[in-house]
Structures are given as structure tokens and as C-alpha cells.
Amino acid sequence: MDTIVSYLVLYFVIWACIYLLTSNLRSRKSAARLPPGPYSFPIIGNLHQVGQNPHQSYAKLSKTYGPLMSLKLGSKATVLVSSANVAREVLQKYDQMFSGRSATGAAHTLDHHKVSMVWLPVSSQWRNLRKMCKENIFATQRLDTSQGLRQEKLQELRDYLHRSSVSRKAVNVGDAAFTTSLNLISRTLFSKDFADYDSDSSQELQEIVWGVMKNVGAFNLSDYFPVLRVIDPQGIMRDAKFYFQKLFDIFDDIINERLQVRGASETKKNDLLEALLDHSIKNEFEFGSNDLKHLLLDLFVAGADTTSTTVEWAMAELLRSPDKFAKARAELKEIIGQEEVVQESDISRLPYLQAVIKETFRLHPAAPLLVPHKANEDVEINGYIVPKNTQVLINAWASGRDPTTWSDPEIFEPERFLDRDIDARGQHFELIPFGAGRRICPGLPLAYRMVHLMLAAFIHNIDWKLEEGMKPEDLDMDEKFGLSVPKALPLEAIPVKL
Template identity: 50%
Template sequence: MAALCDLVVPCFCILLSFVTFYSLISRKTSNLPPGPVGLPVVGSLFQLGAKPYESLARLSKQYGPLMTLRLGLKTTVVVSSAGMAEEVLLKHDRDLAGRTGLDATNVFNYAESSIAMNQNCPRWRELRRLCNNEMFLPKRLDAMRGLREEKVQALLKHIQTASAAGRPVDIGKCTFSTALNLVSRTVYSEDVVDVESESAGEFKSLVWGLTQSVLKANIADYFPMLSLVDPQGIRRRNKALLKQMFAFLDELIDKRLQSCGAGEGWKKEGEDFLDVLLRLVATPSSGFTRQNIKPILSDIFIAGAETSSITVEWAMAELLRHPDKMAAARSELKQAIGIGRAVQESDIPRLPYLHAIVKETLRLHLPGPLLLPHRADVTVQVAGFTIPKHTQVLINAWAISRDDAYWENPTSFLPERFIGSDVDFKGKHYQFIPFGAGRRICVGIALGERMVHLMLASLLHAFTWELPQGMEPEQLDMEAKDGVTLPKAVPLIVFPSPLMEI
């Protein structure tokens, strides 16, 4: 290893000197969007800070909604307005639908089998069709409504037990456990954690670790020759975490194989998504193997559980901070559902204020403020500028959702702004794209929407909630944890009081 470093370092320095000189010359003659010049070698890396979405939003006010930064050796174009997002995600969707290669995913062939990280290629389109047709089809999701309602009832019983014992509830922790089981019921037809046990916390730590290791700022992504030595150890850490996740998935697969067997006649009535995948694995011509279905399952578990629980926790925090909004939501639930009956999914369409709360929560607290990085697959002209092939394209959805050109009082929590409005998060309104838009829009929106609305409505309808003694609503910590997803920095710990028999 020492000999390798002795060789790499001088070569690296020589190459960087050349690249820096070349980039300064080419920048003057290119038609890239405007942006900061940056420092020699590192470019604008040090300008990103701990919260890059905020730093990029500030820079865009100076350089415009389509801005170029040099991050090490990587040319990056940043989109910071709804109009430019529409240009990129609608008009040039096909050309800019690639994915930036991340060094952390260069383990177990993860990127090649991942729905989220694969390139815009035939294999990725096949995976997306599979998910849309076999897992997230509305008819299939509707058929599993009873399973989701059962899991939310288990959540309410867990909270009722805590209330009877005078214990507070960690909203993020218990909703993560429920969201994980809601996803698991859809994928696997069984629970994977017990909401009462510590296993949910362990799995949450695993999911958080994977999310951060994949998307954390990695010097090897900006200077690819450094991937030989993995200087920050990010790829090694991600490999260890994926090994844990794959071991968990292997247990699920082994259990299913032992109970059902494999081979001809695999397809059965009432099959779940794991059955579908294993049926494909048993078909040699399909191209699916036991190894390459695990990244697909990992994507679904990670995105489904973490995003949903983060959204519910932020929604509850905002409502506790704004008691008048909490009262309005509870009044709507009481009027639509009555007293003493559990919320059902069929009730959700009759709760417009609840929908507005979820939208406003997603506007202010996006699960992924910069979405996942796009890549130009060809050289393309956007708004009169040239975006060269293989340029990284970042969509600053956080900046767009707080743009005062589209949102009045953009930093205030005002669910009422969505009442009577047709603006939603399905990818048609570019001022509000928490899950992206175009062909790279999140594939699991339909399931996530059902999960979040049912959990939040049930928590509000079944309990009243109080902050710890002596804490006023305005004292509630509303800071987000630094990183690529935005969970609360300080967990929401509150005291429930039941309003109905559960």
C-alpha cells in the first residue's frame, strides 16, 4: 500500500496541475452557465459547507438559476428554479437522466442492479417497469390496504402502552419501525421488526449509515484516481454496511425458499414482490440472480422506511410548534371520521387539510434536498448554455421549494397555501418536486403517500400530544441533521394521551 501511495501522489499532483490549467483555459472558451471560478485544484468544494443545499442556494442568487461549479475534476451544473427544473426534467429529460457514478457504490455491483443508482439504460428501464407493474401498481397497493391498517393499529397500541406507563414516545423511532413493516408487508408479506424491540433502532442505524455513506461528500468522487486508495474509507464502510443489509435480505430469501421451494411452478396466487423476484431468479433467461435482486430490495427498504418516518416526524413537530394547525387537523378528523373509530385508508381522500399538512411538510423538510445527482448522457443545450456530456447535474429542490417567486412567506409553515390548489408532488409542478420529476421520479411515491397519510392521521386522531414539561412550542428544536437527508437533529420526544380505546 505504501508503494502504491508513493506512486499515486506525485502522479496525482502532476495531473491536477494540468487539469487546473486546462479547466481555467477551457472555462473561458466554453458556453457553460456562469458560476464561481473557485480555487486551484479543488474548485468550489470548500464553498459547499455542511449544508450544501443552502450554500448552493446562496450562490445561485449571485450566478443565476443555472449555475456551473467545478468540484475537483467534476464539472457540476446546479438547477435552482422551477423554470430551469422544467427545462432539465421535462424538455431534456432523456438526455439528462443518467446517474453520476459514486465510488461508494462500486461494491457488490450495487449500482448496476439498483433502481436508484443505475444508469438510464435498458436494464434500469426493465427494473422500473417491474416495480411499477408488480409492486407499486395501484390495484395491488389497494388490495394490501388491510395489512397497512393492521400495522398502524400496532403502532397505536405501542403508543397506548407507553402512555399508560407514563413514558414519552420517540416519534421518529416508532414511525420508522411501522414504516419498515409497512414496506415489508408489501414486499415480503411479513413483519421484519418488532415495534417493541431494539431491532428497529439497529435497522434504522443501518439505513442511516447506508444513506450517508453512499451520498456523503467523497474526495474520490471528485478526484477519481484516489478511488485506488479510498482515502476517507467511505467505500470500505459502505461495503461493510451493505454486507449487513444483504445478510438481512438473505435471511428473508432463505426463509421464503424453505417455505415455498423454487423452480417450475413457482408462480402462485397472491404472490408478493419477493415471490415475483424469486420466480425471475428461477428463470435463467431473465437475467435475475439471487445476488442482483438484493440491491433492488435494499433500495425499497431504505427509501420507503426512512423517507416516510422522516416526513411524519417533521409533520408532528410542525403541528406541535403550531397548535392552531394541530387543532384544525384534529377538527377535520373528528368531523370526517367521528369519535372512537380508527382511521382507515378509505377516509384519507376526505381529509384535504391533512393532505395540505403533508405537502407543506415536504415543501419545508425535503427528504433529499438535492435529490439524487443526474448526469448528462450527451452534450445538450439548455437555456442557451452548453452542458457537456458526463456533466453532473444537481437539482436544488430545497431552494426551489423556498423560492419567493412561487411561495409567499416561503419559510413559514402554512398548510393553508395548498387548500384549493392543484399543486402536488407527483412531478407535474416544478416548483414542488420533493421526489423529483421525469423518468427519474421516485418509483415508490404511491406507497409512501399511503403510508405517511395513514400514520399521521392515526396519530392525530387517536391521541393528544404534549411536549416535555416546561417546554413551550416555540422552544421546540427544528434544526435538521447535517447530511444528504434531513431528519430532525434532535429526536421528537413527546407525551401521548389516548382519545379512544385501541
Template identity: 50%
Template sequence: MDLFNTLLCLCITWVIIQAFRIVRSSTATPKKLPPGPKPFPIIGNLLDMGDKPHKSLAMLAQIYGPIMSLKLGQVTTIIISSAQMAKEVLRTHDQQLSSRTIPDALRAYKHDELGMAWMPVSTQWRKLRKICNGQLFSNSALNDNQDVRRMKLQELLAETHQSSLTGEAVDIGRAAVKTTLNLLSNTVFSLDLANSDSDMAGEFKEIAGDIMREVGKPNLADYFPLLKKIDPQGARRRLTVHFSKLIDIFDRLISRRLQLRKVSGYHVTKNDMLDTLLNISDDNSTELDKTTIESLFVDLFVAGTETTATTVEWAMAELLQNPEALSKAKEELKQVIEKGKPIEESDIARLPYLQAIVKETFRLHPAIPFLLPRKADADVEINGYVIPEGAQLLVNAWAIGRDPSLWENASSFMPERFLGSDIDVKGQNFELVPFGGGRRICPGYPLAMRMLHLMLGSLIHNFDWKLEDGVKIEDVSMENKISLTSQIAHPLRAIPIPV
């Protein structure tokens, strides 16, 4: 019965919209949309997406060009597949194209209104961005709490060393999630969310993965707006459950800190991100309340944990398949870091090859292949075509990173291409935009970049790595699975050997 009702709704929706189009087209001047494949009735170009849309749309872009239009159900969608067109969207017309197309599932817990990554550009959004850029992720703030990240890295190395003594393979992705989670939770809360007495790392990875999957997988309500009211696939209901688990965790931590501050009588007790936010809230609760803080933490922990850990896993997989690059990285670390000494955040600037490895991993395996969707607030002309008001825009960072007109041997892992290059990931070089660009660039990228280099550099510097018995280098899968993020299809397992 549910299937029948869904199909009936689709048919009725299609008839109403077609009738409206006929009336509108008789009076309106047609707009010159970018080229694209001809849509089917009702479903539009949904079948053109395939199960790996970043690859399918990159292939279509070779036919229709770097700015392409599709009809996904009833949603006009513009696909951007070149650095030049990305610059038009992320810089030139950033002001008119900064709104978000909201996946219906994200309306759970009003996260579309409260989550900074998704809320409209508004006074509240500007206040949150100012807090992030000026207080949470500024260089001075990150320098102040680097001791906690140093401690968490030592724990990663200790656990990896224990595996090396027993010859046990390390699940790189799982180890990266646990370390990233604890790096973040100590920076924010001054405590471990993943400790040895619980399986919080595994539970958190599952929750974060569930959220990414619900947001990233096809949902009829996103393509046929009239279906939003009935949530036909239950995505919003499931995401409500996942959000509630995280918010319960954050609510307990915030309440505990508030009680501690009340009892101790001190304005600052931990000097971490939570105290910074509570101090701001104390000064002006209308600017930043508890609910907003919790939503900020949902975005920070879900996106930060998943994307950072995934990038570490991809980098290690590429290095195992490219032993020459791994050898160069180890040699550089050996020359810069004194034997037996840990890598410090201040060392990163003196490790250009390690930086190049991270950039090359971003190029080939951007954590969010399409970035987060944007929406046109008005008609915008780009390259002679009109992006109509209300259209969704997807920047295919995966396709741009593999564009043969930009990159020599575009499919090959070659960190050397970034040596002596000024290309960075701060949103100014549009051939490499893993964190987006313009006013919507990810505000947490300064912390993510520190954590990535520290984790990856520490694993390379302190251990040699070999695959499990019977597994050959060519057997390491470089296929990905797509939700909102691009994850390695089969978990990478490798045996550490102390150096």
C-alpha cells in the same frame, strides 16, 4: 503517510488536468457555462458548499441565478434552484439528463450497476421500472395488501397508547422508523423485520443511516476521479460492510421463501411483493435474478424507511410548533372518521387538510434536498447556457420549496396554501418535487404517500400531544443535519394523551 499520499495524488491530478485543459483549450471552442463563483485551484468551489450545502447554494443562487455552475474538485456541477429550470432538467431535456453521477462509495457490491435508482437507463432498467410501476406499486397491488398495513398501524397506536398511560414520551422518529419498516416488510415479505423480541428497528435505522451518511458525505474520490482506485477515505470499504448486513438479511428471507415454495408445491404462497418477484424470476430468470431482487430491496428499504420516517418526524415537529394547524387537522379527522374507527387508505382522498400538511412538509423539508444527482449524456443548452457532456446536475428541491417568488411567506408552515390547489408530488408540478420527476421519479412514491398519510393521520387523530416537562414549543429544534437525506437535528420527543 496516508495524508501525504493523498495530497501528492491531488497535486499530480491537478497538474495533469491543467496541462490537458491548456492543450484542449487551444483547439476547442469555449462553451458558455452558467455563471457561478470563481473556483480556487485544485479544490474548485468545494469550500462554497459549507456544512449545509442546500442552504449555502440557495444563497449563492440569489447572486448567480437559478442555473449556476460550480467546480467541485475536478467535477463540473450545475445547480438548479428554480421550478422553471427544474422543468428544463426533469422534463424538457429529461432524456439527455437521465444518467446518474455515481458516488464512488456506491460501487460497493456493484450497486451502481444493480441498484435501480443508480443503474444507467438501459433495457434492464426499463424492465425493473415496468415491474415496479405495473406490479409492485400499482393501485391494484397496493389495494390487495392494505390489510397488512392496517394491522401495523394498529400496533403503532397500541404502543403509543401504552406510552400515554405511563406518561412516557415517544421518540417520534424511532416510532416512525419501526412502523415504516414493518409496513414495508409486511408488504414485501409478510413478516415484521422489527418485532418486540429484537432491536431490529434500531439496528436497521443505524444501518440505513450509515448508508445514507456514507453516500451523502464529502468524498475525495467523487471530486478527483483518479482517486477512485485507492478509495482514500475508505467510504467504499465501509459501505461494503453495511450492504453486506442488509443483503445477508434479504438473502435469508428469499432462500427461506424459495424453500417454502419448493416444499409446498404452490406457485404463490404469500401473495406479497416477494412472491410477485419470484414468479417473474421463475418465468424468466435472465430478466430478474436473486441478486437483482436483493439490490432492489436495498434501495426500497433504505430509501423508503429513512425518507418516510424523517417526513413524519418533520411534520409532527411543525404541527407542535403550529398548534392552530394541528387543531384544524384534528377537527377534519373528527368530522371524516367515525370515533373509535381507524383511518383507512380510502379515507385519504376525503382529508384535504391532512394532504396539505404532508405537501407543506415536503415543501419545507424535502427528504433528499438535492434529489439524486443526474449527469449529462451530451451537451444540452438551457436558458442560453450549455450544460457540458459529463457534467453533474443537482436540483436543489429545498431552495425551490422556499423560493419567495413561488410561495407567499415561504419560510412559514402554512398548509392552507395547498387547499384548492392542483399542485401534487407526482413530478408534474416542478415547484414541489420531493420524489423527483421525469423517467427517474421514485417508483415507490404511491406506497410512500399511503404510509405517510396513514401514520401521520393516526397519530393526530388518536392522541393529543404535549412536550416533555420543561420543554417549550420554541425549544423544539427545526435545524437539520445533512447526509444524503435531511434529518431533524435533535430527535423529537412528545407525550401522547388519549382523546
């Protein structure tokens, strides 16, 4: 063991020396054209400036070095984009040149990066996956057809909140939103529920999904010093494999059960798994069983976690602003009525509810740095060169708090969207929680419906009381960083039925 450690140390020292020599040569050639940034130390670069919440640290640095900023994160050259104008350059004007992906080490787990629609480079394989999702999963007609499933799950949420109001029991808003999201996704995909409210199964699945999101988005030394991947010093690769395999085992059981049912009966379920199995059988060389499991992981994890995270943040902001809460609830009562429930077709008739969601996206984008992009070639932006293979991070969190774009950017003010023609679907770069351009999140059509309907279920005909006399302004709003960013301290409150 001592010999192995000695070899590793020697290897690291040799690698560090080579890195220093080559990086000095490269820096002499290109530093004058790189975007501005803070001084980077030998070997570690700017890693010491990242902090526990990188999106916040990068936002602070951008105030000094500008909205297009270069950093050296270990051996990884990185460019940070922190304004809507520069984001437009990257994601629209030079979309093709920045369409590559900088996959984290954890995204390599079980070769996920080789088949995942999220991490694949733009290629025929990626285009086929996007086309299949657009036609078989997120097409308007298919979503309209399956909205009855989602209404059933939303009614279960309303029933749970009613039971909690009767018993005066505090609700963990994030857990309730996650259980609803999980069942909305699992019903749409598999025609079955994965969890119950206040159940151990829900907690276990939430732990698995968050485990995937946390490890894929975690600060991993191996991402910045590739020599460390062999020893995995933080155990991130080990943990990622554990959580990935847990989900794959669940998917294997469901797929095998469905194949047995298909073999014994000609009756088919009207869900997405059925459509994906049909596609897989017809195109087995293009889309096999392994591709199916990795796609299910992408859909399952992203859909369940980001939606529930957004709803929890929206509820936290509304409970901190009772006047905004009352206004959103009054709109629902006026437009929908006291006894009716919100349908997906009603969303367009609820401008204030939409404004609340947009304001939540602005202040709390579920993925504050989006998914890392990579430059496919040298690109000139604003007189600076972004070199080929540079990792490019779009700081949507910083753009949402940019004082040159937003007045009083730290204040939760949904009214700002009532007189501004801005949406969150990738056309207005001031607000891009789903990304933009060709790498925009393909699940946007479903997520848009789910987040509005779920928030409406939490506030329609319900008042909320904070525990133990807590004042609204005392609510903790700290974040917990991963590929998504939920509240660090879960939001708990008592529903009061009106």
C-alpha cells in the same frame, strides 16, 4: 509504507498538474457559455463553499448567481438547478437528455450502480426493472390488495402510542415512525416484521438503513478526486460496504428460507417477494438472484427511511404550530369520526391532512437534492450550455423556499395548498419531492399512502406534550445531511390520549 505514500503523493501532484492544464484549456473554450457561478480555485474548485448542509449552501449561492448555476467540485463539473421553471426545463423539456445518473462512489459498493434501478442509466435493463416494479409492486390493484397488511401495522403504532400515553412515557417520534415504516415495508415485501417498538432490533436496523443512506449521500472526497478512491481517506467506501453487506446477509437468509418453503409446499404467500421470485424464475437471464437483492435494497432503504423522515418533520412542524395541529385533528374527527380509523380510500376526503403533507414536502423534502442527474449530451438552457457528462443537481429544498413562487416561504402554512391545485406527483415543479420525468421515484404510489396514514395515526385522537415544559417555538429544527435529511436532534414528546 513510506515508499507507497511517496508514490501516492507524486501521483497526486502529477495528476493535479495535468488536471490544471486540461481544465484551463477546457475553461477557455466553454466558460463563456457555462451558467454563471462563483470563482473556482485550482484543484479544489468550489468545494470550500459546500458546507455541512450542501442544499442550504447551494441555495445561498443561487441567490447571487441565479437558479441555473455552475460549480466545479474538485474534478466534477456540476450544474445546480434551484427554481421550478428551470427544473421544468431539465426534467420535462429535456428529460431524455438529462436522464443519466451521476453515481456517488458509495453507490458503487458491491457493484450496486450496475444493477440498481436508482443508479442505472436509461437502458433496456433499467426499463425492464421499472416495468417489473410498476406491474408487480406498485400497481394500484396490488397495493389495494395488500392494504390490510398496512392497517395491521398502523394499528400496532396506535397501540404503542396508547401504551405510552398511559405510562406518560416520551415517544421518540422518528424511531416510532421508522419502526412502523420498516414493518410496513417488510410486511409488504416479506410477510414478516423486522422490528418492535423500543427494541434493540429496531435500533440496529435503523442504524443499518441510515448507514446506507448516509454513506451513499455523504460528502466524499473520492467523488471529486478519483485518485483518492484507492486510499478511501474518509472510510466512506469501507463503511458503505459494511452496511450493504449487512442488508444483503438479511436478504439472503429470507430468500433462502422462502425457497425452502416453496420447495416443500405448493402454498405461496401473497407478498412481493413471492412475485419477484416468480419473475426471477421465469426470467433468470434478465433478473437473477443478485438483481433481486439489489432491488430489495433499493425498495427497503428508500421506503423505510424517507417515509419516516417526512412524518417526523410533519410532526415537528405541527407541534411548533398548535393551531395547525388542532385543525388537522379536527378534520380527522369530523370526516372519520372518533372511533374509526383512517383507511387509504379516506385520504382524498382529508384536504387539510394532504395540505400538511405537501407543506412538509415543500419545507423538508426527504432528498433535498433528489438523486443526481447527468447530462447525456451538450444541452442549451436559457442561453447557457450544460456540457455532456456534467452532474446536475435539482435543489428541491431551494425551490420549496423560493420567494418568487411562495409567499412567506420560511413559514409552515398548510393553508397555502387549500386553494392551489398543486400536488407532489411530478406534474407541478414547484413541489417535486419524488422527482419528475422518467426518473421519478417508482415507489411514489406506496409512499403517498404510507405517509398520510402514518401521520393520521400520530394525530387522530391524540394530543402531544413536549417534555420539561419546552415551548413549541423552542423545538430544534436543524438537519442532518445524507441522501435523505432527517432532524439532527430527534423529536421526543409525550402522547396524551383524548
